[in-house]
Amino acid sequence: MAHAPLMTLELALQQLLEQVVVLPDTETVNLLQADGRVLAQDVVSALHVPAQDTSAMDGYALCCDNVHSSDGALPVSQRITAGSETVPLQPHTVARIFTGAPIPEGADAVVPQEECELAGADASQRPVVQINSVPIPGQWIRRAGEDVTRGSVVLARGTRLGAADLGLAASVGMASVKVVRRPRVALFSTGNELIMPGTVTPQEMPPGTIYNSNRFFLHHLLTRLGCEVTDLGIVPDDLDATVHTLRAAAQGHDVILTSGGVSVGEEDHIKPAVQVLGSLDLWQVAIKPGKPFAYGRVAGAYFMGLPGNPVSSFVTFLALVRPFLLRLQGVQDVAMHTVAVRADFDRPQADKRQEFLRVRRNAQGGLDLFANQSSGVLTSLAWGDGLLDNPPSRAIVYGDMVRYISIADLL
Ligand code: AMP
Ligand code: MG
Numbered sequence: 001m002a003h004a005p006l007m008t009l010e011l012a013l014q015q016l017l018e019q020v021v022v023l024p025d026t027e028t029v030n031l032l033q034a035d036g037r038v039l040a041q042d043v044v045s046a047l048h049v050p051a052q053d054t055s056a057m058d059g060y061a062l063c064c065d066n067v068h069s070s071d072g073a074l075p076v077s078q079r080i081t082a083g084s085e086t087v088p089l090q091p092h093t094v095a096r097i098f099t100g101a102p103i104p105e106g107a108d109a110v111v112p113q114e115e116c117e118l119a120g121a122d123a124s125q126r127p128v129v130q131i132n133s134v135p136i137p138g139q140w141i142r143r144a145g146e147d148v149t150r151g152s153v154v155l156a157r158g159t160r161l162g163a164a165d166l167g168l169a170a171s172v173g174m175a176s177v178k179v180v181r182r183p184r185v186a187l188f189s190t191g192n193e194l195i196m197p198g199t200v201t202p203q204e205m206p207p208g209t210i211y212n213s214n215r216f217f218l219h220h221l222l223t224r225l226g227c228e229v230t231d232l233g234i235v236p237d238d239l240d241a242t243v244h245t246l247r248a249a250a251q252g253h254d255v256i257l258t259s260g261g262v263s264v265g266e267e268d269h270i271k272p273a274v275q276v277l278g279s280l281d282l283w284q285v286a287i288k289p290g291k292p293f294a295y296g297r298v299a300g301a302y303f304m305g306l307p308g309n310p311v312s313s314f315v316t317f318l319a320l321v322r323p324f325l326l327r328l329q330g331v332q333d334v335a336m337h338t339v340a341v342r343a344d345f346d347r348p349q350a351d352k353r354q355e356f357l358r359v360r361r362n363a364q365g366g367l368d369l370f371a372n373q374s375s376g377v378l379t380s381l382a383w384g385d386g387l388l389d390n391p392p393s394r395a396i397v398y399g400d401m402v403r404y405i406s407i408a409d410l411l
Helices: 009-018 064-068 163-171 214-224 239-250 270-277 310-328 379-383
Strands: 026-030 059-062 073-080 094-097 109-112 116-121 127-131 153-155 176-180 184-190 228-235 255-259 278-285 292-298 301-306 339-343 354-361 366-369 386-390 401-406
Touching: 009 278, 009 292, 009 310, 059 064, 059 073, 059 127, 153 163, 184 214, 184 239, 214 228, 214 255, 214 310, 228 239, 239 255, 239 270, 239 292, 239 301, 255 310, 270 278, 270 292, 270 301, 278 310, 301 310, 310 354, 310 379, 354 379, 354 401, 366 386
Parallel strands: 073 094, 184 228, 184 255, 255 301, 339 366
Antiparallel strands: 026 176, 059 094, 059 109, 073 127, 116 127, 278 292, 292 301, 339 401, 354 366, 354 386, 386 401
16 A cells, blocks of 8 residues: 655644634633633723722831932831722832832832831831932832723733733732633544553453553643543453444544554544544654544544554654644644753664654753653653653764753643
């Protein structure tokens, strides 16, 4: 059989993303439930944050000129705590003030309490403070709107909400946000050899069988990317069973994701089964691990088929399925970003394909390589914290700067 030509990951990703239509449905969710969700609208601030000038220190609010034109000893005429209202500052006095409290009208600086000392009382029994530094107008004042100005877009549509985003949305008064609905994904694994852990003990595993590991990391990855997962379990290597499951999966799901069965052996039924119900392209993507990847449509659902080898499945998911699922939710920047990190190992043998090596950052700021880079060795991913994105035909010499992808950053 003629081999399909290898396709670069870049081209595969581009073709895949061209197919995506962002889910049109939105829902409003409480901010506490919005973690990882993608904004369906801009969040615009209806106020300045801070709303008014506030103190950045515990100390004294004053008018600098009053200090410069005196011996620096000034009476305390009011006390302003965070959350309180102010009255204008009486000339030639200071206000005792605390962090976050509003600056009174007439004051133009705050002197931290460490730079002041109490110096008795004046004739009206008001405490007097001696200012021991030369204040500069504006010092230790957080200006109104210095964080957010009224009317500005604080979070743009398409933002995937992380911890800081949720805090920022709350700071402008949002209790809930409009987000794109979760993609509904049907997941199944193919393979006669697969057994679900928990159903057969390790001692009783029939010869030639293995536990289904892909289901567990794929379920996790999908969930982390905001999807609602329907787990359809294991489907045997049989055309009818595959067609039957695919037909059921197309109902009520946006995406069908499978692992295994996308090679072109007689026991690989994904391709013919999808072709019975819809359309399918089988791509040979020039990445290692990985390579076979199936993309198509079954009724109204997108179909994506990952290779069965666990590490191939995992890496192909990150490289192709993850960007697809994020784009489906309206995220623009779906790339796997790399940072330059030093390789603390040699890897003389280069591969013709773009390789994603399993690596881990070490305490010296470099990368260590997992010894066994076989696509079946899931330990390499559990041991590692990232992937080294190595261009085709590039040998690595100890000390080289290489491209590192943090897996945690992708999720
Ligand atoms: P396939 O892509 O179906 O040819 O499978 C390639 C290799 O990955 C075979 O050794 C399979 O046994 C293994 N494999 C396939 N699916 C899974 C799975 N869900 N969990 C663990 N290994 C798998
Ligand atoms: Mg198989």
